[in-house]
Structure formats: C-alpha cells, structure tokens
Amino acid sequence: MKTAQECKLFGAYQALAGIEDAVVLLHSVVGCNFGTLSFHVPNRMQDIRQACTVISDNEIINGGEKSLKLALDSMLELYKPTAIFVISGCVSEMIGDDIQAVIEPYSQDQCIIRYVESAGFRGDFCDGYEHALLSLADLMEPYKVSAKPVINILGVSTDDYRAAADKKELQKLLGDQAELGTVFSQCTLDEVRKAPCAGLNLVLGHGIDLAREMKYRFGIPYELIDYPFGIEGLKEICEIFDRRFNINFSEDLARIKNEISLGLEPIYTYLQACYGMPAAVIGRDARAKGLRRFLEKELGMEVVRFARREEVGDLEEFYMTVRNSEVAVLFGSSFEQDLADELKIPLVRFDYPIFDEVCITGRSFIGTSGVLCLIEDILNAVMRNRVLKGALY
Amino acid sequence: MKKICIYGKGGIGKSTTVSNVAAAMAEKGLSVAVVGCDPKADSTRSLTGKKIPTVLDSLRSGQTECLAFQGYLDILCIEAGGPEPGTGCAGRGIIAAIREIRERELLNKIDAVIYDVLGDVVCGGFSMPLREGVADEIYLVTTADFMSLYAANNICRGIRKYAQRGSIRLAGVIYNARSSMDNPGLVEDFAHKIGTQVIGKLPMSELIAKSELARQTVLERYPKSEVSNCFRRLSDMIMKGKGRCIPTPLTDEEVEKLCRHQF
Numbered sequence: 001m002k003t004a005q006e007c008k009l010f011g012a013y014q015a016l017a018g019i020e021d022a023v024v025l026l027h028s029v030v031g032c033n034f035g036t037l038s039f040h041v042p043n044r045m046q047d048i049r050q051a052c053t054v055i056s057d058n059e060i061i062n063g064g065e066k067s068l069k070l071a072l073d074s075m076l077e078l079y080k081p082t083a084i085f086v087i088s089g090c091v092s093e094m095i096g097d098d099i100q101a102v103i104e105p106y107s108q109d110q111c112i113i114r115y116v117e118s119a120g121f122r123g124d125f126c127d128g129y130e131h132a133l134l135s136l137a138d139l140m141e142p143y144k145v146s147a148k149p150v151i152n153i154l155g156v157s158t159d160d161y162r163a164a165a166d167k168k169e170l171q172k173l174l175g176d177q178a179e180l181g182t183v184f185s186q187c188t189l190d191e192v193r194k195a196p197c198a199g200l201n202l203v204l205g206h207g208i209d210l211a212r213e214m215k216y217r218f219g220i221p222y223e224l225i226d227y228p229f230g231i232e233g234l235k236e237i238c239e240i241f242d243r244r245f246n247i248n249f250s251e252d253l254a255r256i257k258n259e260i261s262l263g264l265e266p267i268y269t270y271l272q273a274c275y276g277m278p279a280a281v282i283g284r285d286a287r288a289k290g291l292r293r294f295l296e297k298e299l300g301m302e303v304v305r306f307a308r309r310e311e312v313g314d315l316e317e318f319y320m321t322v323r324n325s326e327v328a329v330l331f332g333s334s335f336e337q338d339l340a341d342e343l344k345i346p347l348v349r350f351d352y353p354i355f356d357e358v359c360i361t362g363r364s365f366i367g368t369s370g371v372l373c374l375i376e377d378i379l380n381a382v383m384r385n386r387v388l389k390g391a392l393y
Numbered sequence: 394m395k396k397i398c399i400y401g402k403g404g405i406g407k408s409t410t411v412s413n414v415a416a417a418m419a420e421k422g423l424s425v426a427v428v429g430c431d432p433k434a435d436s437t438r439s440l441t442g443k444k445i446p447t448v449l450d451s452l453r454s455g456q457t458e459c460l461a462f463q464g465y466l467d468i469l470c471i472e473a474g475g476p477e478p479g480t481g482c483a484g485r486g487i488i489a490a491i492r493e494i495r496e497r498e499l500l501n502k503i504d505a506v507i508y509d510v511l512g513d514v515v516c517g518g519f520s521m522p523l524r525e526g527v528a529d530e531i532y533l534v535t536t537a538d539f540m541s542l543y544a545a546n547n548i549c550r551g552i553r554k555y556a557q558r559g560s561i562r563l564a565g566v567i568y569n570a571r572s573s574m575d576n577p578g579l580v581e582d583f584a585h586k587i588g589t590q591v592i593g594k595l596p597m598s599e600l601i602a603k604s605e606l607a608r609q610t611v612l613e614r615y616p617k618s619e620v621s622n623c624f625r626r627l628s629d630m631i632m633k634g635k636g637r638c639i640p641t642p643l644t645d646e647e648v649e650k651l652c653r654h655q656f
Contacts, residue, residue, distance in 0.1 A: 058452070061475070061476055061483075062476040063476055097480075
C-alpha cells in the first residue's frame with residue numbers, strides 16, 4: 001500500500017516552519033528531520049530554521065527529556081529565535097516524554113516555546129497541519145479591526161510550490177483597495193499576533209480549525225475557497241470582496257483577462273489543442289479542486305481522473321484508475337513521477353511535495369503571471385513528451 | 394548451553410529462586426550465568442553481595458569494559474538495568490542489553506544461563522527472552538494467591554504466542570509457599586490445566602529473608618538447611634528439563650473459578 005499523504009509531523013512542520021523568525025525543533029528520530037528537510041531544501045535552501053533531537057536507542061531507553069533540553073538550550077543560543085515550536089514525533093510520544101514539563105521552566109519573555117504533539121501514528125498530514133495551525137491561536141492578541149479591509153490567508157504550507165510568488169500576486173491584485181494581512185504560514189510571529197486585525201479569513205482548504213477558532217475568539221468571519229488558479233479563481237476572491245467589503249475589482253479583473261489574452265496570443269494554436277485533452281489531477285483539497293476548475297473551465301481540458309489526497313486511502317488504487325484511462329497529462333507532486341514515467345505521459349507539478357524541480361524566477365501559479373506560467377508549463381511538458389508531441393500540431 | 398528464563402508476578406520470589414538455583418548448579422561444577430532483566434537491577438545482589446553496574450549504565454557512561462561480574466562460586470552476573478523510574482522505555486532497554494550481551498559473546502562458555510525477568514510480559518521488550526533463541530525453557534514462579542496465578546496464566550499467553558513459531562517452551566511451575574495461603578494442590582491443578590507440572594516447591598522460611606539481608610544466597614549462608622536442599626532439588630529438576638510444552642492458558646474466568654474452589 002502506498003499512502004497518499006505524509007504523516008502528522010509533516011503537517012505540523014508545514015504549518016509552523018514558515019513562521020520566519022521562529023525555529024522548529026523536531027523531537028524525533030533523524031529520518032523525520034531528513035524527510036522534512038529534503039522536501040524543504042528545493043524550495044528555500046537558504047532558509048533552514050530547524051533542528052532535531054535525533055532520538056537514538058539511548059533516548060528511547062532512558063527517555064529523551066535531557067536531549068530535548070540540550071537541544072532547546074542550543075537553539076536559543078544559536079538562533080536567538082522569537083519562538084521555538086517543539087514538534088514531537090512517533091518515538092517521543094511512544095516512550096511518553098514529558099515535553100511540556102521540559103518546556104515550562106523556560107522563560108517565555110524572550111522566546112516563546114510551544115509544544116505541538118505530532119505523533120505520526122496519531123494522524124495524517126491534515127491532522128498535523130490543522131492541529132499545529134490551531135495552536136497559534138493562543139499567540140494572537142485582540143486587535144482593533146483595521147479601517148482598510150484586511151484579509152488573512154489560511155492554508156498555505158511552508159513548502160507549497162511557488163507560494164511566495166502567489167502571495168505577491170495576491171498583494172498586487174488587492175492594490176490600494178485592501179491589504180493582505182497574515183498569510184499562514186509564510187509570515188512572522190508578529191503577523192501571527194496581529195492576525196485578529198483582519199476583517200476576513202480566506203481559507204484555502206486547510207486551516208479551517210484555526211478559522212473557526214478565530215471566529216469564536218475574535219469574531220472574524222471566514223470563507224472557504226479553492227486555490228485561486230486562473231481567472232475563475234481570482235473572480236471568486238473578487239466576488240467575496242464585493243460581498244464582504246463592497247469593493248469592486250471588476251476593472252482589475254478585466255485588465256488581468258486582457259493581459260492574459262495578450263500573453264497567450266503567440267501560442268493560441270497550441271492552446272486549442274488543450275481542448276478535450278484527458279488529464280488526471282491529484283493534490284490536496286483546495287489546490288486539486290482549484291486546478292481542476294482552471295483546467296476544465298478555462299483550458300477546456302477533460303479531467304477524467306481526479307483525487308483529493310485527503311480522500312485517497314491507497315495511492316496505488318488511484319494510480320490504477322489512471323492506468324486504466326486515456327489520461328494524457330498528469331498533475332500532481334514529485335511523487336507522481338514514477339507513474340508518469342510508466343505511462344509515458346508528462347507530469348506537471350503543482351502540489352506538495354515538489355523536490356525535483358526548483359523555481360528561482362518568481363513564477364507564480366495565480367494572477368496574470370500565474371496563468372501564463374502554468375499554461376507554459378503544461379504546453380512545454382506536452383511538447384517535450386515524445387508520445388504526445390503530435391497532439392499539438 | 395541450558396538457557397532458562399524465570400517469569401512470575403512481581404515480588405513472587407523470582408530473584409531468590411534464580412540466585413539460589415544458580416548457586417545449586419554451580420555447586421555441581423557447572424559454569425553458570427545469571428542475567429537480571431529488571432530495571433531495578435537487584436537480581437544478582439545475593440550472588441555478588443552488592444549492586445553491580447548494569448549494561449545500560451555502562452552503555453550510557455561509555456565505560457563498557459566490564460559488563461559481567463564474578464559472583465558466588467564464580468557465577469557470572471549481569472544486570473541489564475533500565476531507565477530512571479517513570480522515563481523512557483525499559484522494554485527497549487532489555488532488548489538493547491541482551492543484544493549487547495550477545496554481541497560481546499559474554500555467555501559463550503557457559504553451561505547454564507538463567508534470565509530473571511521483571512513481573513510480566515508487559516511489552517515486546519520483556520518478551521525478548523522468549524524470542525530469537527535467547528532462552529529455551531521458561532519456568533513460572535507462583536504462590537497459591539489468585540493474583541499470582543492470574544499473572545502466571547497471563548505470562549502463558551505470551552509464551553504460547555512465541556512457542557507456536559519458535560523453540561521456546563514452558564518447562565514447569567515453581568511453587569513458592571511464601572504466602573498467606575499454602576495450597577500446593579491448587580498450584581498443581583493450575584499447572585496441570587495449562588499443560589505442565591509443578592517441578593519444585595519452596596517453603597516459607599525465615600532463612601531466605603535472613604540470607605537476603607546478608608546479601609547472600611541461602612546455599613551460601615545456610616548450606617545444610619532444608620531450604621537449601623529444596624533449591625538443590627529444584628536445580629536438578631531444571632537441569633533434567635523434562636515436560637517441555639506449549640502452554641494452554643486458561644480464560645480469566647477459568648482462573649477465577651479455579652481459585653474460588655479453594656474456599
């Protein structure tokens with residue numbers, strides 16, 4: 001059996017490691033550190049703020065509390081962080097280390113230290129992400145809602161491919177009319193604290209538990225949306241702004257549509273070949289649904305195989321349905337490369353984890369640039385493919 | 394090499410049995426080793442006259458030159474050791490200690506090794522002696538108390554699990570009369586029902602308590618006593634090792650029913 005998702009620890013890591021002035025301490029075995037790091041490095045190699053207690057036989061037998069304290073002391077000295085998130089793993093939870101007791105004696109004045117239980121056997125990626133993100137609610141302070149509409153984004157993971165560029169595109173879209181507040185989790189600890197000054201939380205699939213908590217504690221409403229791929233994705237956001245804040249983005253939308261049309265002019269014939277092209281999409285909730293909408297509604301592709309990772313028990317079962325189909329393009333993560341190779345079809349990477357491709361040019365997935373980049377990716381992938389090549393001519 | 398393992402409820406007299414049986418074997422000229430598999434690390438106290446450094450202590454400190462110590466009649470004494478109470482995983486400690494003993498081949502020139510295992514088969518670690526050929530024969534120490542028999546029956550479940558796919562066998566029950574209830578018939582009945590027999594009876598004797606306070610075995614301190622002879626007879630029975638079986642544990646209700654009959 002192949003699992004479709006990483007474990008709870010990976011979810012917690014993705015929720016917390018993106019807090020830029022904080023550090024993550026994995027109280028686990030070295031593999032957890034290696035795994036999270038290997039998915040992180042291709043995205044932000046220069047930004048490594050994590051350590052691991054590297055639990056070995058000695059800690060398993062005698063308890064890992066001494067090692068945890070040693071690691072905390074070292075991290076405080078080396079990183080001087082504003083916060084340390086201690087993410088537990090399977091082993092430390094199995095042997096019952098009293099992590100909270102180790103943390104408590106530390107003064108929280110200079111550095112906030114929080115324990116986030118993330119035993120892999122207690123849940124999957126989503127559970128870890130939701131639980132860890134929710135733990136941030138305790139760090140938030142009641143703020144006066146800003147006069148200018150501010151929105152927070154929930155559901156962006158640390159190593160979501162091109163997420164930083166997407167954040168910039170969103171800011172660009174909002175322009176002077178509204179402000180992008182806290183983007184969980186590509187933000188600072190101060191931005192986490194100030195998150196309650198927003199007038200709305202936009203939840204991109206994950207982060208719903210924190211959104212509910214913020215509604216309960218601070219009265220901030222939330223809207224659950226798919227990842228805003230394509231024009232339809234932006235339109236959904238604009239409609240929300242219109243409804244919630246009475247802000248009209250129709251002129252901006254028209255401009256973006258025009259820019260995209262102009263951008264696509266040189267490859268219009270190729271674009272026509274996308275009509276009816278059978279595709280398979282597998283990804284996390286909002287990303288998968290958002291991409292499907294874009295592929296079907298805007299490119300006219302036929303998504304004949306679709307899966308939200310959260311709902312897939314055995315990945316091999318989904319792969320089998322793809323094998324038994326006419327799928328010509330596969331959209332997924334780096335893990336889908338083997339299937340793409342086997343079927344001799346191109347793979348377009350859009351979902352975490354992506355560890356066999358880098359992006360240093362600020363290419364986004366959303367906005368004008370995002371639509372053009374994504375279409376470029378799709379066409380190039382198809383053109384490079386020896387079997388499908390003819391389909392575009 | 395005879396590889397024996399002693400199990401039984403906590404405080405039932407396992408360490409007393411182990412050290413005295415080891416002494417009896419050594420009296421006969423056998424080369425004997427005792428491996429204490431209890432984090433309290435007191436299995437070999439009566440043989441060495443002191444608490445010896447444990448394997449896990451040595452691994453922790455990095456001073457691993459000496460893991461085995463000579464005790465009474467040159468009995469080789471090893472204590473696995475364990476974590477501080479309330480921390481870590483003692484079961485994992487047993488696994489690591491036994492692996493270390495194996496890797497160093499500490500028991501290679503021994504005629505008989507006796508493992509003294511804590512309380513019950515509480516987890517994979519404490520079932521380690523049942524696995525991978527660490528021991529061949531298991532002996533259960535019990536009194537005639539319900540809870541003691543209940544624990545013995547529970548241990549049989551663990552033995553059965555490993556016996557079905559390995560060479561480990563239950564070789565008998567050792568009855569310890571040190572209890573408010575002296576009912577050898579009940580223990581014999583129990584042994585019969587689980588498919589084995591009582592191979593030795595240990596009397597309640599203050600000589601045992603006195604010897605333990607003196608950090609000696611009864612055989613060393615009171616060699617001519619009847620208690621010492623009991624241990625010698627028990628040792629002979631163990632060395633003969635007849636009646637190996639895969640136990641057939643009772644249900645909890647059956648153990649209760651069996652014990653109720655004595656009143």
